[in-house]
Amino acid sequence: MIPTVDWPWPDWELARLPLPALPDLPVPDLPGSPAQWAILLSAAAGLFGLALSRRSSRPAAWVAIGCSGLVFAAMVWQLYAVAGTSEPRISSTIGALSFGELTVPLELSASRLSALVAAVVSMVAFFVQIFARWYLWFDPRYRQFSASVSIFTAAMLLVVLSSDVVLTLIGWEVMGWCSFLLIGHLSAKDSANRAAGKALLVTRLADVGFVLGLIALAAGAGTTSIPAIVEHWSSAGPSAGLSLAMVGVVLGVLGKSAQLPFQDWLPDAMEGPTPASALIHAATMVAAGTVVLAQLLPLLQASGPARVLLALLVAATIVLAALLAFAQPDIKRLLAWSTVSQVGLMLAALTVVPAGDGPDAAILHLVSHAWFKALLFLTVGWMGVLTGGTVVRFVVSSTKRYRSLRRPMGIGLLALAGVPPMVGFVSKELVLAQAEHGVQAGMGTAATIVLAAVGASVPLTAAYCMRAWLILDRGPRRRHVPAPRPTADRQIIDDFFSEPDVVEEAIGIEEADSAISSSARSVVALLGFFSVVGGVLAFTPQLDLALTVNLQLLAAALLLMALAALAVWVASRGVGSRDAAARLPANLSLATERGLGFDRLYHAAVVRPVLALAHAVQWADREVLDAYVRAAVPTARLLGSALETTHPRRPAPALVLVLGGVVVLAIIGVVLS
Structure with a gap:
């Protein structure tokens, strides 16, 4: 990125932290595996939450939060059980099925990476259930919401822990239906119903390729077992059949992950409640495609057309979504387009992995994105309760008026922008290093395009994060209004367009803290903690990142981030709301708000x-x-x-x-x- 400067800086190899050995705890001989219990408990919570709590939301809350806590504990236990082992832990479901020449084992598998992702998914789901109990306290349909979240969690865990394409397909489709219910939770709003229907139709259209691709892979291998499918097609070598099947799978992943040309459904999904957005956008539905392609990574590497198609589309999505995020008039829609761009980074990291390497860099960014994006959405939901909405004109100066919002919002935006030492900085730099490594390994022109897109996303992300922070942290103007003369015989009319006076910090903290429950506030604080220290995960044996970080590239990325933030700060000067996007032409702002007319294209x-x-x-x-x-x-x-x-x-x-x-x-x- 700096070709004219030849600094003799050596590349930095990732070190391993000298972590203490885990205690050798006795593993009790329980009936079933943690994976089985987690999926069953999540599904049961959704069913019993509706059946046992028809008159009151309190039993539904106990069922949803209690089962989510147990699922999180089971996934943490599973993460400990697979630590230090190279072989995955296999567990059955209902037993193997036989359909003539096709064998269907229907097994679950907990490996080093899948156990990590499952633990993070269960953590975010647990936190969302706790937060939703406060956020939807007066919602008469809270029972349906909590039940949908539980079933949604079971479906995502099924995709993550699946060792069979049939189970993967079941979890994949159940997530699609649950997202329809969660996005359209406010069914009295026509916009919510339209957004839910749009999400369902767009993802179902893309799922046609996904289903056909998985069927072709299973039919060719004679089994639905994912390891057997990978082994069969890898030994057979590249072929037209493999390329067609993987192109179909890639199309399904693009639809579920809201990548071009299916990206327009995700911003409209902001019509759902904010806890639903935190769940869908952080660690579950939009990240499911990354999990599936990580499981099929050797086949993606062997299929040149599918890999190039994925690389080109996600590279375009990364840049386009970041540009659209900058101009959004709603903070939630800004975060939605940010999700589209960040998921593109995960998928881009998979397209540049040379043969023989693993998907660890993409999985690390999935985990880090789950933490800081859930933090941002829950904080925005808290802010929306205080301000009455998430549109820019409502949230101006909100972190000044409500000082308790300042820290979690600042941590979330810093992590999203990739500022050191946040978890987003570590994962993004490793994605950038993975792209550079792919170019050096001769992955072709597509790898070069991916590297350029990932590099361009660095200043663009910093730009829209800086824009959001300037809006939220704008200080109210101090103006001295002279008192009217006692003898003045005229009526004093308050100007309701005038800006409010500076609110005392203590009042803002008290008002913000009293509006939220202590448990929901604790959830936000924990997500902020993981967003700060989560980068340590890259230096642990849980991830196998055999990458070297180019220090020149790192310095250039930090410099571009600083310049982009400075440019946004300069552009915001002189604007009453400190919104740099207000300087954009009106026609351009309206076009970006509408997603550049992709609805018309659909x-x-x-x-x-x-x-x-x-x-x-x-x-x-x-x-x-x-x-x-x-x-x-x-x-x-x-x-x-x-x-x-x-x-x-x-x-x-x-x-x-x-x-x-x-x-x-x-x-x-x-x-x-």
Whole structure:
């Protein structure tokens, strides 16, 4: 990134911290594995939460939070159980099935990386359940929300711990339906219903390729076991069948992860409650594609077309989403576009992994993103309760007025921007190092494009984080308003457009703290703690990061971040709200708010052709197929009329005698028998 400067700086190799050995705790012989218990408890919490709490939300809260806590404990125990082992822990579900030549083992697998991801997923779900109990305290549909979160968690854990593509597909589809319920939780709002339907339709459209790709992989290997599928196709070598199957899987991942051309559903998903956004955007649905591709990484590496397609689309998404995030008029939508960009970083890290290396850099960014993005969404939800909304005009100076918001919001934005020593800094620099390593390993032009996109995202992310902070931390102007003269004979009218006076810090802290429960505030504090110290994870044996960090590249990235933040600060001067995006042209701001018109593209490319085809099928059914049925009645009537003209209306006497004789013979036969 600095080709004109040749500094003799050596690359920095990641060191391993001298961590103390884990205590050799006795592992009790319990019926079932932690993976089985976690998935069953999450699913049971969703079912029993509705069945046992029809009149009160209190039992639903106890069921949801209690089971989520037990699931988190089980996943932490599983993480300890697999620490230091190279072989995954396999556990069964309902037993193996056999469909002719296809074997379906239906097994779960807990490996070093999957156990880590499962622990983080269960942690975020546990924290979201605690926060939602306060946030949705007066919501009459809290029971449905908590149950949906529990089932959603079970589905994500099933995807993470699956060792079978059938289980992966089940968890994948259940997450899609639960996201529909969570996004459309406020069903009285038309915008929420539209956003939920849009998310369901867009992701279902992409899932067609995902299902077909998994079917092709399983049919070729003769089994649905993921390790067996990887072994079969890896030994067979690159082929057209593998490329087509992996292209289908990549399309499904792009849809679920909201990458081009399916990216537009995620910002609209902000119509859901903020805890749902924290769950979907942080560690679950949008990150599920990264988990699946990490499991199939050898096949992605062996499939050149699928890898190049994924690299090009996520590289474009990283830059486009970061640009759109800068211009959003709503803080939640800013975070949504930020999620699209950050998920692109995870997927980009997978496209530049040379053969033989693992997906550890992508998984680390998944974990770090789960922590700081959940922190940001929950803090924004807390702020929205205090300010009445998350639109820029509502949240201006909110961290000045409510000082308790200042620390968690600052930590979250620093981690998102990648400022050292936050966890986001460690994971992003390792993604950048992974991209550079891929270029040096000869991964082709796609790796160079990915490196450029990841490098461009560094200043862009810093820019929109700085913009958000300047808006939230803008200090109210101090103005001296002279007192009116006692003799002035005129009415004093308060100007409700005037800016408020500076609020005392103690008042702001008291108001912010009294608005939130202590448990919800503790959740925010814990997420802030992990966002600060979580980078230590990269130096532990839990991750195998055989990467060297280019110190010149690191210095250039930090310099670009500082310059971008400075440019935004300069642009914000002179703007009343300190919003640098206010200087953008109105037409551009409106276009970015609408996602650059991708809705119209969806209508032109998908909706209109589908509706036209439906109308054509309806016309063919009505005018062609039904025509035969409708024509049968007049045809029969016309035939009857023609026959009526050729026969007399009164029956012939001979015919009457014959019929009478038949009746007499029948009666005689019945009597004699």
